[in-house]
Amino acid sequence: MKNKSQILGVFNDPDVVSTAVDELLRNNIPIKDVFSPFPLEHVWKKLNMKTRIPYATFLYGVLGTVATFAFLYWSSVINYPLIFGGKPTDSLSFVIIMFVLAILSGVIFTLATYLIREKLWPGKVVNLPDPRSTDDKFVIVIEKDMDMDEATVRQIDELLKKSGATEVNMSNV
Amino acid sequence: MYNIKVRGVLIEGNKGYHDITQDVTNPLLSKTTPKWWWIASFVTTSMLIWGIWGFYNTIAVGTGTWGLNNSVSWGFAIINFVWWIGIGHAGTAFSIFLLVLHQRWRTSINRAAEAMTIFAVMAAGMFPMIHMGRIWDGFFVFPYPNTRGPLWDNFNSPLFWDVTAISTYLTASFLFWYVGMIPDFASIRERTVSIVKKKIYGILSLGWLGSARGWLRFESAALLMGGLTAPLVVSVHSIVAMDFAAGIVPGWHSTIFPPFFVVGAIFSGFAMVLTLMIIVRKVYKYEEYVTQRHLDAIARVLTFVSLIMGVAYISEIFVAWYSNSPYEMYVFFKNRAIGDYEFEFWAMITCNAIIPQLFWFKKIRKNITMVFIISIFINIGMWFERFVIVVTSLSKTWLPSTWHSYTPTLTEVAIFVGTLGFFIMGILMFLRFLPMMAISELKGVLKETSIVKENTKSHEE
Numbered sequence: 106m107k108n109k110s111q112i113l114g115v116f117n118d119p120d121v122v123s124t125a126v127d128e129l130l131r132n133n134i135p136i137k138d139v140f141s142p143f144p145l146e147h148v149w150k151k152l153n154m155k156t157r158i159p160y161a162t163f164l165y166g167v168l169g170t171v172a173t174f175a176f177l178y179w180s181s182v183i184n185y186p187l188i189f190g191g192k193p194t195d196s197l198s199f200v201i202i203m204f205v206l207a208i209l210s211g212v213i214f215t216l217a218t219y220l221i222r223e224k225l226w227p228g229k230v231v232n233l234p235d236p237r238s239t240d241d242k243f244v245i246v247i248e249k250d251m252d253m254d255e256a257t258v259r260q261i262d263e264l265l266k267k268s269g270a271t272e273v274n275m276s277n278v
Numbered sequence: 279m280y281n282i283k284v285r286g287v288l289i290e291g292n293k294g295y296h297d298i299t300q301d302v303t304n305p306l307l308s309k310t311t312p313k314w315w316w317i318a319s320f321v322t323t324s325m326l327i328w329g330i331w332g333f334y335n336t337i338a339v340g341t342g343t344w345g346l347n348n349s350v351s352w353g354f355a356i357i358n359f360v361w362w363i364g365i366g367h368a369g370t371a372f373s374i375f376l377l378v379l380h381q382r383w384r385t386s387i388n389r390a391a392e393a394m395t396i397f398a399v400m401a402a403g404m405f406p407m408i409h410m411g412r413i414w415d416g417f418f419v420f421p422y423p424n425t426r427g428p429l430w431d432n433f434n435s436p437l438f439w440d441v442t443a444i445s446t447y448l449t450a451s452f453l454f455w456y457v458g459m460i461p462d463f464a465s466i467r468e469r470t471v472s473i474v475k476k477k478i479y480g481i482l483s484l485g486w487l488g489s490a491r492g493w494l495r496f497e498s499a500a501l502l503m504g505g506l507t508a509p510l511v512v513s514v515h516s517i518v519a520m521d522f523a524a525g526i527v528p529g530w531h532s533t534i535f536p537p538f539f540v541v542g543a544i545f546s547g548f549a550m551v552l553t554l555m556i557i558v559r560k561v562y563k564y565e566e567y568v569t570q571r572h573l574d575a576i577a578r579v580l581t582f583v584s585l586i587m588g589v590a591y592i593s594e595i596f597v598a599w600y601s602n603s604p605y606e607m608y609v610f611f612k613n614r615a616i617g618d619y620e621f622e623f624w625a626m627i628t629c630n631a632i633i634p635q636l637f638w639f640k641k642i643r644k645n646i647t648m649v650f651i652i653s654i655f656i657n658i659g660m661w662f663e664r665f666v667i668v669v670t671s672l673s674k675t676w677l678p679s680t681w682h683s684y685t686p687t688l689t690e691v692a693i694f695v696g697t698l699g700f701f702i703m704g705i706l707m708f709l710r711f712l713p714m715m716a717i718s719e720l721k722g723v724l725k726e727t728s729i730v731k732e733n734t735k736s737h738e739e
Contacts (some may be wrong), residue, residue, distance in 0.1 A: 119725060142295060142465070143442070143722040144493040154491055158498045162506070180421065180430040189432065198434045202442050205513060209446040211506045216453050219499035220484070223492055225460075229485025236468040238488055241295030 111137065112258065113234050114245040114265035115272040122243040123147040125268035129245070134261055137246045140238035158222070163214045169210025173203045234276045245270075287381055288723050291566040295721050301716050303466050305562060307475065314561065315706060322702040329696005332689045333408060336475060341411045343689040349682035350672045354690035355405045355650065357664040358697065360539075361546070362402030363444070363518055364660060368547030369395025370451055370511045373458075374504045382726075383575055383720040386567040390558060391551045392455040393712070397704035398550075399448045401697040406440070408693065436520040443510070443517045450507045457500055459487050461715040515543040529609040529671035532597065538590045545583045545630070549656035552576050554705065556650045558714065567715060574643050580656065581637040588631035605676060613670045618683055622662050624668070629659020 116122045122139065126148055129136055139148050164185065177199045181187070186194045238244045247261055262273050293301075335343050346353050373388035407416050419441045421431045431438045463483035470476050486492070519539035522530040552573065559568040598610040614623040633655045642648045674681045708714065 140488050141490070141493065142299075142426040142488065144497050145463075145490065145716040148490050149494045152490060154494050156495050156498045158493075158495060159502060162502045166506075176421075181433055185428055185430055190434075192434060196434050201439050201513070201517065203434060205439070205442050205446050205510070208506045208510055209449060212450045212453055212503050215502050215506070216457060219457075221497055224497055225484035225486065227481045227484055230480070231485045231487055232724055233468065233487060239465040239468045240299045248436070261643055 110249045111234060111276045112247040112249050112261055112265075113272075113274045113276050114247070114268075115235060115237070115274065116243040116245070116268040116269060117147055117241070117271055118269070119143075119243060121154070121269035122140065122245065123151065125245060125265065125270065126151050128264060128268040129247070129261075132260075132264060134247060134264070137248045140234065140244040140246065142241060142243075149239055158218060161218050162211050165214040165218075166207045166211040169207040170203050172210070173206040174199060177202060235274065246276075249275075267275075283414075287569070287571065288385065289567060289720065290569050293566065293724065295724065298724065299465055299469065299717055301567070302462075302713050302717050302720070303469055305441075306711055306713065307466065307470055307472075311710065317552060319703060322699040325695050325699025327699075328692045328702060329694075329699055332549050332692030332696055333404075335689045336408055336411075336693070337413055341409070343687060345685050345687045345690060347682045347684070349675065349680050350669060350684035352668050352672060353684055354686045354694060355409045357668050358598070358694050359402050359405035359409075360518055360664045360668075361661050362398050362405070362697065363515065364539075364543035364546040364664075365550045365657075366395045366398035366402060366447075366451075366547070367397070367511055367515060367540075367543040368551045369393070369455070370447075370507055371547050372551060374454070374508045375511070377501070377504045378508055382723050383572055385723050386715050387551060387555055387572060388719075389455075389458065389712075389716045390554060390708070390714055391547075391703070391712075392451065392458070393705065394547075394550060394554060394701075395709040396448070396455060397701045398459070399444065399451065401701045403444060403448065404693075404697060404700075430474055436517060436524045439517045440521060443514045443599065447507075447510050447514045450503070450510060454500070454503050454507055454573075457503060458494075458716055458719075460484055461488060461496070461711060461718040462565075462716065463486060465717050466713065480533045482643070511544075512540055515540045521734045527671050527675060528603070528605040529598075529614075529667070532594065534590060534594060534597070538594075541583060541586050541590065542663060545580065545587055546657060546660035547659070548575065548576055548580055548583065551655045552580070552649065552653040553657060556646060556653070558709070562709075562714075564715075567720065570644065573649055577637045577643045577652075577739050580634050580653075582632035584631060584637075584656075591627060591631060608674070609671055613674050614666060619666060619670045620671070622666050626659055626662040626666050629655045630663060633659070 114125065116125065119141070122141070122145065124140065126136060130151065136152060139145065139152070141148075178195060182194045183195075188194060233239070234246055235242060235244045244263070249258060265273050289298075344353060344355070369388070369392035372384055372391040374382035376388070399652065407413055410416055417440070419431070421433075425475040460483055464486035466479040467476055467483050470479065483546045516536035516539065522533035524530060555568050555576075556573070559565055593617075596612050598606040601607075613619060633652055636642045636648070636652060642652075669684050673683050
């Protein structure tokens with residue numbers, strides 16, 4: 106990846122980015138990524154991006170509930186069936202702890218899944234193609250292959266500028 | 279969530295994206311710490327030190343240093359515990375309820391409210407721990423394989439539910455808070471010129487990029503974590519209420535307790551947010567982010583919640599009379615409305631149900647000083663509510679020979695003041711070192727808010 110360079114279209118406005126994405130897609134130019142200081146919902150839809158995190162979360166919730174019930178049942182019915190207050194050992198009030206721990210497992214494992222899928226960890230060193238994309242710029246990244254000829258590059262350049270890019274840069278990151 | 283409509287102007291002044299980054303990160307990137315910060319932290323550290331003395335005294339000598347007796351076996355510790363947990367509901371109520379309800383005016387307040395939650399819940403957590411008397415045996419409350427039988431916890435006890443619910447609440451709120459800050463840490467990482475800060479915020483940002491897929495997953499994960507944590511707001515305080523309601527003590531044994539406590543928690547949480555945000559917007563000159571409109575919205579919520587509180591008080595009194603139980607009637611009519619604790623009772627009614635009704639007047643909602651004073655009254659009123667619930671019910675129960683009144687000792691007061699110091703210290707640290715407003719979320723609402731502005735302008739013309 107290092108020896109491939111990238112074409113960066115830098116924009117000032119989220120709505121312009123979204124029309125630029127349309128324009129690029131219409132011309133069959135593959136967009137590698139869009140960096141932005143805040144989420145751009147339109148762009149995900151246009152680039153046809155989806156995430157399966159919600160299914161994972163559902164699974165974690167179910168597993169959390171089942172595991173908690175198994176533990177409560179095992180500890181209070183099988184392992185040490187102590188009767189207090191004349192109440193049955195397998196009590197309905199297990200529901201409360203199951204509910205709370207289902208949430209806990211959902212939250213913790215959703216976060217873990219997110220961090221793993223996104224490959225984030227403390228101390229990870231990253232180089233942004235354009236650091237201003239964490240501040241006030243929106244950056245469309247187009248990968249430039251080695252075999253891409255000058256004419257195509259110029260065409261992409263023009264297309265980006267025509268659709269509202271304030272700058273078009275090259276990057277090796 | 280970029281395409282959701284906003285109601286009214288959320289960010290005033292002609293801000294650009296860059297201005298937002300600068301406004302929020304300037305205080306934490308500046309080399310000099312303001313003088314007021316040092317003064318405030320000196321005061322809070324002194325409070326904290328006094329609290330540590332109270333802690334030490336309790337652990338070294340025992341809970342005999344407290345004003346508790348055979349009748350009033352729950353005193354200051356439980357009052358303050360419930361009070362802090364109530365305040366700790368602010369963050370989640372604010373950021374998560376309003377997130378799920380797509381209320382975009384939360385954006386400039388949610389981060390600070392979440393920080394409040396973390397520190398308030400930590401302050402609350404100190405009380406059950408110290409209330410055990412033998413804090414070194416504190417791990418007994420967790421279910422773990424042991425040589426005592428193996429004897430497990432009583433999973434039917436509200437006190438154990440409390441342990442589960444509060445530790446879950448703290449964990450979930452903290453993770454949600456942290457996840458929300460990841461993109462902002464990346465903004466700071468890219469902005470700072472200091473090598474040390476770049477390193478620290480770089481580690482905290484976990485290598486955040488802000489790519490389209492990254493944002494998609496981030497939004498999805500954050501919304502799921504928020505949505506999962508939202509029911510905890512209801513469950514945590516319901517469970518705290520069941521610590522009382524599952525007992526048969528007159529004045530506690532009532533089905534209204536769980537909803538009453540949840541509403542009370544949201545009430546005190548919102549009031550504390552109001553208190554804090556009025557100070558923050560003044561000190562950091564954030565009037566353009568935390569606008570009149572924001573304060574107005576919180577005041578309106580408080581008016582409504584105050585009415586619910588009023589109705590809850592009245593229905594408690596009504597049910598006490600309607601039940602025809604002499605013990606219930608005694609608590610409400612002889613030991614609350616009149617009697618030894620009438621001051622506390624009427625302070626609670628006045629501060630919680632009557633004074634906030636002043637928010638009906640637009641003039642008062644617009645007057646920041648008045649709003650601030652009323653928010654302080656609510657904080658005090660909610661403290662009195664917990665005092666009334668705990669002390670009046672326990673002090674005079676069935677047998678007159680067991681009647682005993684309660685006054686807190688210096689050690690108990692010290693611990694309370696210490697937790698106040700801890701809370702304020704935490705907030706001060708947050709204001710100094712962390713992004714106190716969600717930078718990326720503010721940028722997300724900027725565009726709509728400027729469209730609203732243009733529309734109002736053309737409408738006026």
